[in-house]
Amino acid sequence: MNYFKTALLLAGLTGFFLVAGYLLGGQSGLVLALVVALGMNLFAYWNSDKMVLRMSNAQEVGPETAPELFGIVQQLAQRANLPMPKVYLIDEDQPNAFATGRDPEHAAVAATTGLLRNLSREEIAGVMAHELAHVRHRDTLIMTVAATLSGAIGMLASFGGLMGGGRDSEGRPLVNPIVAIAAMILAPMAAMLVQMAISRGREYEADRMGAEICGQPHWLASALAKLHAGTQQIHNQAAERNPATAHMYIANPLAAAGGMSSLFSTHPPMEERIARLQAMAGAGGYSPRPAGASRPARSSIPQTGGSPWGSAQQDSRRGPWG
Structure with a gap:
């Protein structure tokens, strides 16, 4: 049902784009909108991961340069039956992370240095x-397409006055000027709301699947509480320079994420996400691994203090918010 809703929302977003093109430019505007949508989506499909990583100043790391992070991602990818993604590190004090890539075979996960400093090993897991859940669900592609279409609708609205709405053979406007002006104002707002609905729905689903992948919902719940506090206190300079990437992060990285702006946030309320995970942990009604995934051999999971990711008691990196 979640995939069906997402497909409907994406179809609706595409429809907004085409209708906006027609209202702002008549038949020629509709054709232009269709061509632009196809072109931008093709470009986003092949290049979005490289663009996002470049804008975030992310640097690829391996088992030699970031052994703990790389090892955690490797174990999680095995549990989720996913190909090993590329792992990146972002030199930012704000604790945060995101995933990108058009499919599991071309995926990448990125974490900030602040995340590694301020969260325990289990919370990092x-x-x-959560990020690998986005990869498994191909959310990175869905959310990139949604962001691309939303941006294109905004671009159409900006140039709507120059397009003139088109005229018939007798020189009369094809579209009522009042309707065209309303489209210039309302289309970007509608697109933003649809993008927000898509992103929020995928975040809830990634929380659920992420808890199943690591096997412990309370690890992610504890991490989200620290991320929420950290993002309120520390600016993410890369995200502030490129706010279009904000929807990809696990926690909203922008400084103006609270108050009235939270009503239009691409992220669901953190309190609700934490409550759902705590309820999931309390009910115990979850699978320790995703459906269809094979359980790794016990010998392949290092056991330290009863946990495959190390003991919370042995890791004192709790950060200033824990």
């Missing part, structure tokens, strides 16, 4: 499991 919860965060990276």
Whole structure:
């Protein structure tokens, strides 16, 4: 049902784009909108991951340069039956992370240095499991397409006055000027709301699947509480320079994420996300691994203090918010 809703929302977003093109430019505007939508989506499909990583100043790391992070992602990918994604590190004090890539075979996960400094090993595992859930669900592609279409609608609205709405053979406007003006104002708002609905729905689903991948919902719940506090206190300079990437992060990285702006946030309320995970942990009604995934051999999971990711008691990196 979640995939069906997402497909409907994407179809609706595409419809907004085409209708906006027609209202702002008549038949020629409709054709232009269709061509632009196809072109931008093709470009986003092949290049969005490289663009996002470049804008975030992310640097690829491996088992030699970031052994703990790389090892956690490797174990989680095995549990989720996913190909090993590329792993990136972002030199930002704000604790945060995101995933990108058009499919599981071309995926990448990125974490900030602040995340590694301020979260325990188990909490890091919860965060990276959430990001791998996005990869498994191909949310990175869905959300990139949604952001691309929303941006294109805004671009159409900006140039709407120059398009003139088109005229018939007798020189009369094809579209009522009042309707065209309303489209210039309302189309970007509608597109933003649809993008928000898509992104919020995928975040809830990634929380659920992430808890299943790591096997412990309370790890991710604890991590989200720290991320929420951290993002309120520390600016993410890369995200502030490129706010279009904000929807990809596990926690909203922008400084103006609270108050009235939260009503239009691409992220669901953090309190609700944490409550759902706590309820999931309390009910115990979850699978320790995703459906269809094979359980790794016990010998392949290092056991330290009863946990495959290390003991919370042995890791004192709790950060200033825990």
